[in-house]
Amino acid sequence: MADWHWVFDIARRQISSTVQPSVFQRRVAAAKSIVQHFQLQDKLEYHEGCVNCLHFNENGTLLASGSDDLKVVLWDWQRKKPVVNYKSDHYSNIFQAKFMPLCCDRVVVSAARDGRIFKAVLSCDGELRENKRVANHHGAAHKLALLAGDPHVFLSCGEDAVVYEIDLREDQPHKLVTIRSEETHRKVALYTIFSNPANLHEFATAGRDQYARVYDRRKIVMDAESSAPLKMFCPHHLVCCCRLKVVMEISSVQLYVEWWRSH
Numbered sequence: 221m222a223d224w225h226w227v228f229d230i231a232r233r234q235i236s237s238t239v240q241p242s243v244f245q246r247r248v249a250a251a252k253s254i255v256q257h258f259q260l261q262d263k264l265e266y267h268e269g270c271v272n273c274l275h276f277n278e279n280g281t282l283l284a285s286g287s288d289d290l291k292v293v294l295w296d297w298q299r300k301k302p303v304v305n306y307k308s309d310h311y312s313n314i315f316q317a318k319f320m321p322l323c324c325d326r327v328v329v330s331a332a333r334d335g336r337i338f339k340a341v342l343s344c345d346g347e348l349r350e351n352k353r354v355a356n357h358h359g360a361a362h363k364l365a366l367l368a369g370d371p372h373v374f375l376s377c378g379e380d381a382v383v384y385e386i387d388l389r390e391d392q393p394h395k396l397v398t399i400r401s402e403e404t405h406r407k408v409a410l411y412t413i414f415s416n417p418a419n420l421h422e423f424a425t426a427g428r429d430q431y432a433r434v435y436d437r438r439k440i441v442m443d444a445e446s447s448a449p450l451k452m453f454c455p456h457h458l459v460c461c462c463r464l465k466v467v468m469e470i471s472s473v474q475l476y477v478e479w480w481r482s483h
Contacts, residue, residue, distance in 0.1 A: 267288075267291060270313075272288065272316075273286045275316075275318045281298070282295065282319070283295040292340065294346075306351070308338060310333075313332055315332055316361075318374075327371070333360045337353065337376050337386060338352065354393060358380040361377070361378040361379075362377065362410070363377055370420070378410060383397050397447045399425065412425065412426050412427070423435055424475055433453075434449055434451040
């Protein structure tokens with residue numbers, strides 16, 4: 221974590237057009253002097269189990285949380301109060317709960333250890349109107365990937381190695397791809413998935429092997445058991461390691477990947 225010479229950087233950003241905003245943002249995000257000034261602002265207390273996920277709505281006024289207590293809570297975090305809470309129909313730990321974009325914060329999708337993906341529809345006054353299962357993985361479903369500006373379609377991944385494209389207007393999800401090891405052809409349990417905000421056709425996924433894989437939805441072979449990725453990433457010194465787990469995050473210009481050894 222680097223220190224940030226903020227006086228120099230801010231002055232240069234003001235007088236020079238050569239400083240890229242993305243470079244400035246990365247320096248600020250990695251600055252020790254910034255991180256050391258972090259303080260606890262508030263505690264939001266309601267859940268009765270571990271909180272596994274948080275997700276802000278599009279304008280940042282609401283925060284969704286999902287927990288081992290099987291509840292989804294929508295918070296007015298500035299007032300430190302839950303404004304909506306509902307008991308999901310999941311029967312095991314909720315790993316992800318997200319607001320669908322362009323839906324006035326009334327549609328929340330969730331994934332859980334039970335492998336099921338749910339769509340919850342809320343009324344204007346916050347009452348739960350519908351809680352419908354829209355997909356089912358044969359294994360834990362850890363993450364969901366939203367597509368920027370799309371209120372209908374999102375992606376899910378699970379430990380069954382399957383990536384689903386889920387269109388809320390349709391009755392059944394579409395199986396995009398089953399991820400298999402290129403060396404052993406065994407299925408790879410998936411722990412994370414992200415869509416590329418700069419190209420919504422692309423998504424990246426990773427899990428219980430050494431590779432982060434990038435796919436283009438337009439180039440996936442339909443009805444094939446597996447399809448070749450567009451790109452694969454792994455540090456050269458980890459290529460031969462077999463007991464690894466991979467997680468990642470994607471921005472408009474970079475893919476951030478973390479590898480660690482599983483036990």
